[in-house]
Amino acid sequence: MVWYVGCIPGPGVNPSNVVGTSAGDVTSRGIADMTAEHTQERQEFAFQAEIKQLLHLLSHSLYQSRDIALRELISNASDALDKMRFVALTDESQREAGPLEIVIEPRAAENQLVIRDSGVGMTRDELVTNLGTIAHSGSGEFLKNLSSESKDKADLSLIGQFGVGFYSAFMIADKVEVRTRSYREEKGWEWESEGTGRFTVEPVEGPLPRGAEIVLHLKDDAKDFATPERIKEIVKRYSSFVPHPIKLGPGDEVINDQKPIWVEPKRQVTDEQYQRFYQHLSHHGDEKPLWHLHVSVDSPIQFHAVLFCPPTNLERFGFPRLEHGVSLCAKRVLVQNDCRELLPDYLRFLFGLVDSEDLPLNVSRETLQDNSVIRRIRASLLKSVFDRLDQLAKDQPEVFQTFVDQFGVLIKEGAIVDPINRERLSKLIRFASSHNTDATLNVSLDDYLARAPEGQKRIYFLGGPDLAAIKKNPNLEIFRKRNLEVLYLIEPIDEFVMNALGTHAGKLLTSIDSDDLELPEAAADAESDKPKEADEKKAEAGFARVLELFRQAIGDRVREVRESHRLTDSPCCLVNSDGGFTMQMQRILKMANKDVPEMSRILEVNPASPLIRRLCNLTANTDHDAFIKQCGLQLWSNALILEGVTPDAEELVGRIQGFMDEAADKRSPLILS
Ligand SMILES: Nc1ncnc2c1ncn2[C@@H]1O[C@H](COP(=O)(O)OP(=O)(O)OP(=O)(O)O)[C@@H](O)[C@H]1O
Numbered sequence: 001m002v003w004y005v006g007c008i009p010g011p012g013v014n015p016s017n018v019v020g021t022s023a024g025d026v027t028s029r030g031i032a033d034m035t036a037e038h039t040q041e042r043q044e045f046a047f048q049a050e051i052k053q054l055l056h057l058l059s060h061s062l063y064q065s066r067d068i069a070l071r072e073l074i075s076n077a078s079d080a081l082d083k084m085r086f087v088a089l090t091d092e093s094q095r096e097a098g099p100l101e102i103v104i105e106p107r108a109a110e111n112q113l114v115i116r117d118s119g120v121g122m123t124r125d126e127l128v129t130n131l132g133t134i135a136h137s138g139s140g141e142f143l144k145n146l147s148s149e150s151k152d153k154a155d156l157s158l159i160g161q162f163g164v165g166f167y168s169a170f171m172i173a174d175k176v177e178v179r180t181r182s183y184r185e186e187k188g189w190e191w192e193s194e195g196t197g198r199f200t201v202e203p204v205e206g207p208l209p210r211g212a213e214i215v216l217h218l219k220d221d222a223k224d225f226a227t228p229e230r231i232k233e234i235v236k237r238y239s240s241f242v243p244h245p246i247k248l249g250p251g252d253e254v255i256n257d258q259k260p261i262w263v264e265p266k267r268q269v270t271d272e273q274y275q276r277f278y279q280h281l282s283h284h285g286d287e288k289p290l291w292h293l294h295v296s297v298d299s300p301i302q303f304h305a306v307l308f309c310p311p312t313n314l315e316r317f318g319f320p321r322l323e324h325g326v327s328l329c330a331k332r333v334l335v336q337n338d339c340r341e342l343l344p345d346y347l348r349f350l351f352g353l354v355d356s357e358d359l360p361l362n363v364s365r366e367t368l369q370d371n372s373v374i375r376r377i378r379a380s381l382l383k384s385v386f387d388r389l390d391q392l393a394k395d396q397p398e399v400f401q402t403f404v405d406q407f408g409v410l411i412k413e414g415a416i417v418d419p420i421n422r423e424r425l426s427k428l429i430r431f432a433s434s435h436n437t438d439a440t441l442n443v444s445l446d447d448y449l450a451r452a453p454e455g456q457k458r459i460y461f462l463g464g465p466d467l468a469a470i471k472k473n474p475n476l477e478i479f480r481k482r483n484l485e486v487l488y489l490i491e492p493i494d495e496f497v498m499n500a501l502g503t504h505a506g507k508l509l510t511s512i513d514s515d516d517l518e519l520p521e522a523a524a525d526a527e528s529d530k531p532k533e534a535d536e537k538k539a540e541a542g543f544a545r546v547l548e549l550f551r552q553a554i555g556d557r558v559r560e561v562r563e564s565h566r567l568t569d570s571p572c573c574l575v576n577s578d579g580g581f582t583m584q585m586q587r588i589l590k591m592a593n594k595d596v597p598e599m600s601r602i603l604e605v606n607p608a609s610p611l612i613r614r615l616c617n618l619t620a621n622t623d624h625d626a627f628i629k630q631c632g633l634q635l636w637s638n639a640l641i642l643e644g645v646t647p648d649a650e651e652l653v654g655r656i657q658g659f660m661d662e663a664a665d666k667r668s669p670l671i672l673s
Pocket of ligand 1: 072075076077079080117119120121122130131164165166167211212
């Protein structure tokens with residue numbers, strides 16, 4: 001018995017909407033015009049250039065990944081059946097669609113494998129455009145990603161995600177024939193290619209059933225694909241969840257499962273079933289999902305949903321921005337296979353399926369946005385995702401850490417762009433911190449507050465290009481001395497997150513390089529703890545004069561030169577004036593070519609530092625003024641370099657050369673003859 005009337009196509013980079021007709025309608029028009037007068041005869045076409053390259057690669061691929069060829073063809077057949085199911089339900093004239101099924105028929109004697117479906121089929125123009133001449137955006141991306149790996153290591157199993165799965169047929173076949181008839185036509189067509197540079201298309205004589213039949217002429221070393229055992233094994237492994245019967249031809253034996261696990265009670269679904277369903281939805285071969293979520297809600301809106309998180313974030317590896325991977329079904333009938341309205345953009349990495357009894361079948365892409373049922377499903381689903389992540393953080397910290405490492409940046413994106421859910425998201429984001437010795441992103445804002453001493457009114461952070469640079473920042477000295485934790489912003493997005501949040505649990509998020517750094521109460525004591533000697537020295541040896549000379553030398557490249565109360569060892573540091581961008585934020589904006597107003601910053605000088613004390617002594621003799629000024633300039637440059645900013649190289653090198661000459665001269669004065 002067939003349990004449902006619906007369908008679940010796997011999402012790809014370019015999934016087509018099943019509402020309406022296939023992509024070929026639009027894209028093939030130009031070709032149709034060019035060739036209209038020839039459509040009754042056999043015609044030869046050249047494959048589009050990237051497809052040619054792809055075919056070359058696939059036909060020389062290694063054995064281990066060849067199963068995916070059958071998987072991809074089954075997936076295409078299933079998509080075509082999904083579309084036909086939808087057409088039958090919405091188009092009066094197609095009501096009598098007949099059985100929707102896939103038949104896989106091994107013909108061992110002829111060394112052939114046939115995959116047949118009763119789906120929508122293809123018109124001549126669709127055949128020409130879909131299987132050969134249209135440069136699917138995916139093929140270039142796929143090749144690019146493969147070319148970065150050595151050919152024998154290349155992960156061909158990802159092919160389905162790039163919208164070029166059909167061509168994987170040439171991994172096991174040296175000739176492929178496609179016979180097809182569209183539900184919109186009486187006439188059938190045959191496509192044929194040996195996978196080299198060209199393919200032919202010609203009309204089929206006589207009647208042809210609706211749908212498509214793919215005949216693979218198997219390569220000599222792929223004969224095993226024409227055995228029932230091999231077919232059953234592959235179907236069990238990759239295609240159990242294809243929601244249409246897959247029969248082993250020429251008989252009637254159904255060899256797949258077709259169970260709609262999302263309507264089953266959770267405890268009756270095994271891990272293996274979830275895993276296989278994930279593989280079906282994601283096209284991710286043998287991969288296990290990192291976590292999954294299964295929800296069944298009865299009121300106020302009835303819906304079932306299963307969502308999966310993949311173990312890796314392909315965006316991090318230079319893949320293009322992920323497409324949404326959640327399919328929407330109404331009463332088990334697929335409405336849309338990349339439904340953006342179900343989850344916010346920052347959760348685009350989740351795969352899954354949502355099925356509701358409360359949605360009409362004719363809901364279209366345009367009306368989805370204003371649909372109140374969808375809005376309520378979305379709110380409920382989002383809450384479930386947040387709950388699942390909170391639970392994961394609590395119960396499975398290692399899994400949660402993997403999630404943060406892979407997808408944390410997208411959760412941070414959410415904290416920036418989704419003000420309504422910002423509070424929930426702020427509990428899920430993680431930072432590096434001075435509490436750790438390495439750059440692990442595992443400190444939440446709540447962890448930070450739980451450790452903070454009583455009375456601390458702010459959450460302190462510091463950004464920089466990387467952990468090593470941040471650790472060298474002199475602004476940290478007082479925090480180290482006082483044992484106050486500082487969050488390290490090592491991901492470029494972190495600064496934007498802090499800006500968006502502003503506060504957490506009523507505590508102001510404060511960059512420690514801001515000029516109004518307010519430390520907890522003990523700070524005042526620490527100040528008064530400073531050795532009196534330093535104050536005296538400062539007064540005696542002209543600290544005020546040193547500041548004055550620094551001001552003269554640096555000029556308006558800083559807003560102010562003043563005494564520091566935050567440094568313990570370093571001679572000076574740069575801080576931001578009130579309300580300005582942090583240094584890290586300025587760097588990021590500059591990298592993005594945004595116009596950033598040059599911030600005039602404040603140079604703070606530490607009177608207790610040995611170098612400054614020496615300079616104070618030197619002020620007694622005005623002969624040293626020029627040297628003190630040079631030192632001021634160099635200290636300012638040093639502070640910039642520590643923050644990852646390169647000051648004027650020529651000026652810097654000239655000055656260092658001067659210092660070196662002077663130092664060398666002291667060691668070995670030049671005797672001028
Ligand atoms: N059995 C079929 N019936 C009808 N159309 C098909 C069939 N197989 C392929 N097509 C058409 O050819 C197109 C290209 O197929 P191909 O497998 O290369 O990419 P895709 O199906 O778009 O992406 P993916 O492989 O990720 O599912 C499909 O989008 C579909 O329009």
